[in-house]
């Protein structure tokens with residue numbers, strides 16, 4: 001058993017840090033070209049990161065002991081926004097229990113019950129688009145997905161409370177600053193400057209969410225409600241109120257932040273790709289008219305493959321452990337690269353092509369992992385795919401888009417996602433009769 005880590009750049013960690021932050025995607029691609037599917041880099045403030053781009057390594061990681069290869073620990077940077085009990089930052093039994101309680105709200109039938117509301121929200125937004133003028137699709141997609149999360153997930157029907165909650169949670173998200181990068185959060189979380197800066201916005205968001213929880217509890221129609229908050233309250237009450245109100249606040253903030261920008265970005269990329277691929281656009285339009293879910297789903301999957309929303313996921317070693325023939329010290333980060341997996345020619349022949357048909361063929365595409373892997377795979381994956389299908393279908397039925405031979409939009413980092421550099425600018429050529 002080797003005690004060394006996989007190979008990687010010989011440059012100092014300062015030089016690597018500089019190159020990484022200058023352009024993370026380019027740095028990772030270069031290292032992959034030079035060192036292959038498994039390489040080690042040293043980047044402040046993360047420390048040692050072993051990138052994984054090989055199918056077998058990712059499979060091994062999925063089967064590894066989750067109490068050693070910890071995702072919550074790797075995601076701990078998000079704790080100051082999401083809260084200590086967020087499903088995203090916890091590990092072990094607490095994670096398994098919280099996830100099990102939340103899961104039923106995100107299963108197929110529960111999500112299908114949400115479709116009509118998603119459609120109404122989409123239609124209201126699309127009604128504001130102007131024909132013949134360039135539209136930045138990304139902010140529209142964000143508005144739609146924020147509304148969907150607020151209504152379908154948080155059950156915020158009251159327009160005034162909805163707006164106050166949205167403002168408070170988005171303010172909390174935007175309270176980021178250079179303080180976030182200061183070390184010491186793991187040792188002194190309560191005294192860390194980044195935490196102190198967020199205390200007031202977080203308290204404000206909590207107070208509003210507690211109001212919303214209380215309003216739901218006293219709703220005589222709680223049993224009939226289909227929103228995720230109602231399902232969480234029912235599930236927790238059935239288990240003797242196992243989840244505290246504070247924990248429920250943490251999950252609601254997590255769902256809003258994890259669910260809205262990601263879905264919006266995926267949809268924006270989908271449009272950006274479609275207007276540059278007229279044949280695919282024509283087929284997608286026909287699929288929308290005929291309500292052919294299979295082809296629309298394939299378009300969405302291919303967009304999520306070709307333009308990753310989240311470039312990688314993280315696991316951090318809670319103790320020294322063996323992996324892929326290496327003995328890795330405690331604290332090592334393992335980052336399966338979604339971006340590299342999605343551009344592998346083994347998994348996806350001609351990966352540069354935008355070809356939804358690859359998702360129509362039989363057989364699972366094991367390297368397709370836009371929603372992450374294993375016991376931490378995105379809780380909202382079905383929700384996101386159904387919402388994307390509803391929004392895409394509505395857009396294609398309502399609008400005929402101008403196709404373009406403009407160069408592809410660049411991918412620009414934003415929070416944990418990569419968004420289209422021109423906000424997925426498209427032009428509606430005309431309204432269609434199917435609208």
Ligand code: HEM
Pocket residue numbers: 071087088089099149153254255256258259260262263266309310312313314370371372373374375376377378379380381383384
């Ligand atoms: C296209 C849209 C989306 C993408 C690309 C996406 C991607 C991801 C990824 C990569 C992870 C990390 C998985 C891992 O560590 O292996 C994740 C986790 C998560 N996502 Fe999503 N997501 C999307 C939409 C949503 C939506 C709509 C929701 C909820 C409404 C959601 C809720 C969550 C939660 C709660 C987790 C944490 C799961 C856990 O740690 O057990 N996501 N997502």
